[in-house]
Amino acid sequence: MRMANPMLSVKDLKVHFSTEEGVVQALDNVSFFLEKGQILGIIGETGSGKSVTAYTINRLLPMPPGKIVAGEVWYDGEDILKRKESDLVDIRGKKISMIFQEPMTALNPVFTIKEQMTDVLMFHRKISREKATKKALEVLDLVRIPDPAMVMGKYPHELSGGMRQRIMIASALSCEAKLLIADEPTTALDVTTQDQILAILLQMRKELGISIILITHNFGVVAEICDTLAVMYAGTIVEFSSIYKVYETPRHPYTHGLLNAIPPMDRTVQKLNTIPGLVPNLLKPPTGCRFHPRCERRQPICEKQVPAHREVDEGHYVACHFPLEGGR
């Protein structure tokens, strides 16, 4: 894949996990890029490898059992995967920060918001508690938390899920990282709260110029705020393009099937599209294209050869031997 000057570029990432039953081939041939100021969505179903991708970029992958077999992650002029473990402290939190699905488990229940937020700042920026408190107040204000001083004195259980997620975002942004990875940030929240969190993410991109990778299983969420979209299936990226192109002219049979399996909100249908079969076991992934056992368009070659990413249209990459012509 080519790109003038991406902020982040992931090339041919391959990740395995050793388990008692054997080696899980969690990621294979994962490539994509992200431009400055853009929001990239990574969508996939359970076990598709979207979180493993995020954890690998941020070097949070537990190793062992995880193992980065191959690939490069270029960010800010260097391949992050080449860094030593002991030398990662200025990347995590400072250059790339991350927020997680369940803000209740990401926050420590026995410390106040103030203690947790200032600890992060004091550690990364080597500043006094006093200065850290000031900065924490600033970022809480940035994510539109009413009365930040009052909220700082609270414990996590005293706040709603939406407030907790705002605090996570504030804390993640407090060290001024330019890339935010959000792993299912709204999955545990109600739709009205989700809407507010998505609004905050958009606003942060606008005000701070950050780039965001948003990991989700919800197509509606990516359609609302993302610029580009990578669709993952069984550890591979099957389609990568602008969100508009993926929605209007999905070229991979999996993307097409997925889009038509979602019950529509704007009209009533009698029957939903289904994708036959099951997600494969990555201990022994299918040969060739990993989607071929479930694909209606498969030909003999699909079983034998892994499809390469091809640019079927400007900026529209598909890993399929027989991509669709486009159209829904």
Place this chain on the structure above:
Amino acid sequence: MQEIIRLEKLTRRFNVRVGYLQKVRSITAVDAVSFSISDGETIGLVGESGCGKTTLGRMLVGLLEPSEGSFFFQGTHLGSVPRKERKEYRRKIQMVFQDPFSSLNPRMTVYDILSRPLKVFGLESTSAGKRKRIQDTLESVGLKPEHMSRYPHEFSGGQRQRIAVARSLIVDPEFLVLDEPTSALDVSVQSQILNLLKSLKKTEDLTFLLITHDLSVSRFQADRIMVMYMGRIVESAPRELLFENHRHPYTRLLLSSIPQIDPRKRRDKKLSVDEVPSLLNPPPGCSFAPRCPMKREICDSAPPPLQTVEGSHQVACYAVHEKEGKGQG
């Protein structure tokens, strides 16, 4: 159509302990809810977490006793039927739970899971009859007879939910409470289960109460949709009307908050912080009033009643009633 279920001011309160001193306080999870369901209908009960939809469903299947109010099943007031005699009604009312990973006992085979309800209700005394019935039920949900001897962990999420559906169907129920039946599943699996439920409803002649937070699921499945907020029904309308011509400001907020899958339909987002009030300290009048753009003085006086605005479209909102010229209701 004949009425199968009727609720009259069904209420459920819980005692909770709050604060450092663990003082006991009472919250009203379901607040005087009344409605009826016709035979063969699918009702979609939608709302956000904590609105009381699951509590309501649990009262209907007998997992919770109502604090007040009455529940009629096929014309019989269940509260006045002695506990011992309720069993036959319990057979006719079954439930499918949200999470097929926790609702199936991991130590039981599929055969054990499905034969338990037969034993409880004294159905199929012979083991051959039992086997046949289990086999038939498995087939009706798209599973195979050889699955009988397997354990839940050997199945995928979608297959497990099929087992859970089979367990509820095996006693030949008439009314099914489906509590978020697909929210633990991936989209491609969700569509399989939704299609299955829709076809089972026809072939098995069932009535559904579908509890969900996902309005698109209720649009696919339900004939009528009821929107619940803080323990009360705020709007009830036939499916198309609810989506095309909803009236309650909360329904509007809910519908406009749901992300569209079409990126060309993106809407501008508000940066407001909008918190749901606590059930421990509910607003005195309409519970949506603190968040409502249409709020007026009367809204703080008492909760607005659920009134018919047109045909079978009911709304609990003073502003809507006023507009319809029924402000004194």
